[in-house]
Amino acid sequence: MQRQIPMFIVFVSGLTMIVDYFFPRVPYIQGAREIFLNWGRIALTFAMILGIMNLLMSNLRKVALRKAGWIYNVILLGSFALTFYFAVQYKMVPSGNTFITHKGTDMGSSGTMSFASKIFLDVYTPLSGTIFSLVAFFIASAAFRAFRAKNIEAILLLSSAIVVMLGSIPFGDSLFAWLGLEHILGHRNFSWLSTQIQQIPMSAAQRAINFGVAFGMVFMSIKILTGIDRSYFGGGGE
Amino acid sequence: MIKRGVFLFLFLSASPVFAGDEKPPMLAHPYVLVTMLLMIAILYTYLLTAKKGKLPFIRTLPGLKAIDEAIGRATELGKPVLYLSGLGDVDNIQTLAALSILSHVAKKAAEYDTPLIMPSMYSVTMVTAQEVIKEAHLRAGRPDTYNPDNVYYVSDEQFAFVAHTNGVMERMRPAANIYMGAYFGESLILAETGHATGAIQIAGTAETSQLPFFVVACDYCLIGEELYAASAYLSQDAKQMGSIKAQDVVRLIVLGFILVGSILETVNLPHYADFFQKVLGGG
Known part of the structure; x- marks a missing residue:
């Protein structure tokens, strides 16, 4: 019963969406769709409360037990309390990368930005950017490993990567001219070759993967809707 | 009564949407529906085969x-x-x-x-x-x-x-x-x-x-x-493995369409591609 009821809800709500998509004139179907969408929104809101409770409880427990690195848990709890306090005090709601008041602006009467927005824009956004900037270094380290010419595939990868890199910077075409290759190959310089590699073999491979992904998605959806795959409920597929 | 209902339904399904008519059609996206029903039919064929004990081979991942x-x-x-x-x-x-x-x-x-x-x-x-x-x-x-x-x-x-x-x-x-x-x-x-x-x-x-x-x-x-x-x-569930086989069959069918389309486009017969353009564009 514990599994049958959720399965039934999944099937009925999924079927409602399908019927609404194909037969939009079926009586009451749009109302039924709205009801299921509202159920989803309500469940999401309560799940958010669950998430916050889980975050607070697990961090408080680590602080109480003085687990390794508990000071970071204190910082997290402090930041949470501070942001929550200012957002509630000024009746702020998140909107994109900032907070707005219930009147639709995050500026006070003096024209200064609210403290809740300042926390987000002056503290979180730079920290987030710092983490993202690590990608640049990680690309270099990952490329270094990938481009080791240890077999035919790696050599092909390395050669195409060199061509694409040279084709993406002005230096590539200057080098092409300096080597005198334009007399032999004409306009087929590094930028041209780079475009060819990206437009023909690369997009062919990507489209092939996307085809597979699309079929996988459709069949996975049908399996979930019809209850063939229940492992995401914890049923282990059986 | 049922016959009349079925006739009315089919008539409405085939009816074109007139300009200025704000009401949605009785049957929207008919080609997608046909494709989906075809996929479900193939899926259930392979599910039944798998349930009878004929497990399909799936390559090792x-x-x-x-x-x-x-x-x-x-x-x-x-x-x-x-x-x-x-x-x-x-x-x-x-x-x-x-x-x-x-x-x-x-x-x-x-x-x-x-x-x-x-x-x-x-x-x-x-x-x-x-x-x-x-x-x-x-x-x-x-x-x-x-x-x-x-x-x-x-x-x-x-x-x-x-x-x-x-x-x-x-x-x-x-x-x-x-x-x-x-x-x-x-x-x-x-x-x-x-x-x-x-x-x-x-x-x-x-x-x-x-x-x-x-x-x-x-x-x-x-x-x-x-x-x-x-x-x-x-x-290793029979039903789920059957669904993978069905997916491969659908993929083969689509691959066939792509090959035919490529050949017809190469010999400058664009009607086939135009038809799919219409189907995909209009849903």
Whole structure:
């Protein structure tokens, strides 16, 4: 019963969406769709409360037990309390990368930005950017490993990567001219070759993967809707 | 009465939508409906065949075979396994595929008595994952070893979640990192940090833009559709394996259409391609 009821809800709500998509004139179907969408929104809101409770409880427990690195848990709890306090005090709601008041602006009467927005824009956004900037270094380290010419595939990868890199910077075409290759190959310089590699073999491979992904998605959806795959409920597929 | 109803329905289905008519058609997207019904028919044909005991052959997926090996390694080293279900919520089909794989991983980890850590970006995913892992412990006969504190919510913010997960990798040094589901700009940050900690890494995503990063930085990678096939492969369930075969048959049919289209386009017969353009454009 514990599994049958959720399965039934999944099937009925999924079927409602399908019927609404194909037969939009079926009586009451749009109302039924709205009801299921509202159920989803309500469940999401309560799940958010669950998430916050889980975050607070697990961090408080680590602080109480003085687990390794508990000071970071204190910082997290402090930041949470501070942001929550200012957002509630000024009746702020998140909107994109900032907070707005219930009147639709995050500026006070003096024209200064609210403290809740300042926390987000002056503290979180730079920290987030710092983490993202690590990608640049990680690309270099990952490329270094990938481009080791240890077999035919790696050599092909390395050669195409060199061509694409040279084709993406002005230096590539200057080098092409300096080597005198334009007399032999004409306009087929590094930028041209780079475009060819990206437009023909690369997009062919990507489209092939996307085809597979699309079929996988459709069949996975049908399996979930019809209850063939229940492992995401914890049923282990059986 | 029924006949009249059926006739009316068919008539309305075939009726064109007149300009200025604000009412939606009785039957929208007819070609999509026909294709979907065809897919379901093929799926059920193969399901019935599989149920009769004729199990289809599915090629070995090295990434999935390596999961057991990775958990075994973690057990030997006495370290935990880190599992991430991606940056999608439960409304993302990749997350559901990741949760299906989690069911198998959690059962194996429970059998080996190895802790499974799963930070989650969304609270709904967290709650669902907790249920999946709890159930897996029950199936493994080890309900006492289930620790709900190992599956927890972190943040809805992408890089806050990534910073936390990287911190977990650095502090706890999991012996195996498993990344399944939808990943975006953070894929390489996670995979390279995991590589630096010396963990065995298995990834699987249908995000084509992130696949190269996982292929380079991880030991094994499930590419695209393999993520969706994983649940069938791991469960060895007849019905699910039948669905994979049906998927291959549909793919072959589409491949046939593509080949015919390519040949006809090459010999300058565009009507075939125009028809599909109309079908796909008009749905």
